[in-house]
Amino acid sequence: MKLTKEHIQFIDQYLENSDIIHVDIRTEMIDHVASEIEAMMNKGDQRDFYFIFKDYMVANKHRLLNNNKSFIKATDKQLTQNISRALFKWPSLLTFFSCMLLFTSLNMTTDISVLRSWVGGLPLIGFIIFGVYYFVQLRWFKLERFSALERMGFIYAMGFNMFHFSWSVSSHNAIESNYVVYIFSSLALALLVAMVLVAKNKVEDYKNRFKSLV
Amino acid sequence: MYICIVMSNSKLYKGSLNTIILKLLNENDKMYGYEITQKVKELTKGELKITEGALYPALHKLEAEGLLDVEVAKVDNRLRKYYKLTENGTKETANKLEELAEYIKTMQALVNPKLA
Numbered sequence: 066m067k068l069t070k071e072h073i074q075f076i077d078q079y080l081e082n083s084d085i086i087h088v089d090i091r092t093e094m095i096d097h098v099a100s101e102i103e104a105m106m107n108k109g110d111q112r113d114f115y116f117i118f119k120d121y122m123v124a125n126k127h128r129l130l131n132n133n134k135s136f137i138k139a140t141d142k143q144l145t146q147n148i149s150r151a152l153f154k155w156p157s158l159l160t161f162f163s164c165m166l167l168f169t170s171l172n173m174t175t176d177i178s179v180l181r182s183w184v185g186g187l188p189l190i191g192f193i194i195f196g197v198y199y200f201v202q203l204r205w206f207k208l209e210r211f212s213a214l215e216r217m218g219f220i221y222a223m224g225f226n227m228f229h230f231s232w233s234v235s236s237h238n239a240i241e242s243n244y245v246v247y248i249f250s251s252l253a254l255a256l257l258v259a260m261v262l263v264a265k266n267k268v269e270d271y272k273n274r275f276k277s278l279v
Numbered sequence: 280m281y282i283c284i285v286m287s288n289s290k291l292y293k294g295s296l297n298t299i300i301l302k303l304l305n306e307n308d309k310m311y312g313y314e315i316t317q318k319v320k321e322l323t324k325g326e327l328k329i330t331e332g333a334l335y336p337a338l339h340k341l342e343a344e345g346l347l348d349v350e351v352a353k354v355d356n357r358l359r360k361y362y363k364l365t366e367n368g369t370k371e372t373a374n375k376l377e378e379l380a381e382y383i384k385t386m387q388a389l390v391n392p393k394l395a
Binding site for chain 1: 311312313317330331332335336339340342343349350351354355356357358359360
């Protein structure tokens with residue numbers, strides 16, 4: 066006996082309401098739960114689908130939610146590796162060295178306090194543009210939420226906080242501390258470029274894997 | 280680490296979960312999560328039951344390490360995620376099985392010297 070489309074939608078909705086928001090994680094859980102329920106029905110469980118589902122969830126929901134956490138952990142690990150590799154690709158390296166060149170040359174010709182504020186704000190501006198673009202795509206095209214694309218924001222936020230910390234604690238008067246800000250700012254912008262590269266690959270990967278969804 | 284492999288002596292088996300998964304995928308071209316749990320249950324005549332709380336974290340970790348590749352297909356009104364070994368995964372399977380054989384040999388020598 067196989068579950069109907071409505072049953073599958075019901076499981077999907079239930080898991081989504083249980084905070085399993087990413088479709089790539091939910092897909093696997095839906096299949097597992099559906100396979101278990103089908104196996105029970107095939108073994109002779111005569112009850113209605115909803116009763117079998119309810120009992121299954123009472124017994125296994127905690128484990129399924131833990132599975133969600135472990136998936137996100139694995140995604141973070143994979144993303145960190147991918148972004149680290151992308152940082153050494155030419156678009157990221159070019160961004161880093163171009164920014165450094167630009168900031169240091171401006172350092173000689175522009176008011177340092179103004180430049181410092183601008184340089185300090187650039188990574189945040191870049192991140193906001195990235196975030197707004199993603200949010201608009203999500204709302205406008207009603208796209209599904211995929212774990213790797215959303216966790217990338219978390220990784221960048223960690224990188225940005227490190228940059229912001231260095232910016233806040235460095236002396237605002239010392240010239241050499243400005244260079245620390247320039248290095249970190251260039252690094253944050255290179256990180257942003259690396260993220261765009263990884264995001265592009267991930268989108269392609271998801272498109273190939275989840276053809277019927279995206 | 281979850282204690283989710285259900286059997287009488289789970290601690291002895293827990294460290295071998297990755298090897299079990301890799302070995303099964305080495306023998307079958309591709310498999311999905313539920314299928315792996317059922318295959319293990321069948322092969323061990325119900326002695327070893329891998330729950331989703333142990334299986335999926337292990338699969339995701341192996342995927343993150345680049346040992347497994349994933350393929351998604353539509354089956355019975357839903358999407359199904361199939362796992363298969365990558366080239367590195369195949370090499371790692373051979374290493375893991377060799378390690379396991381060594382371990383069994385060593386344990387055999389300790390537990391039953393006459394057979395070793």
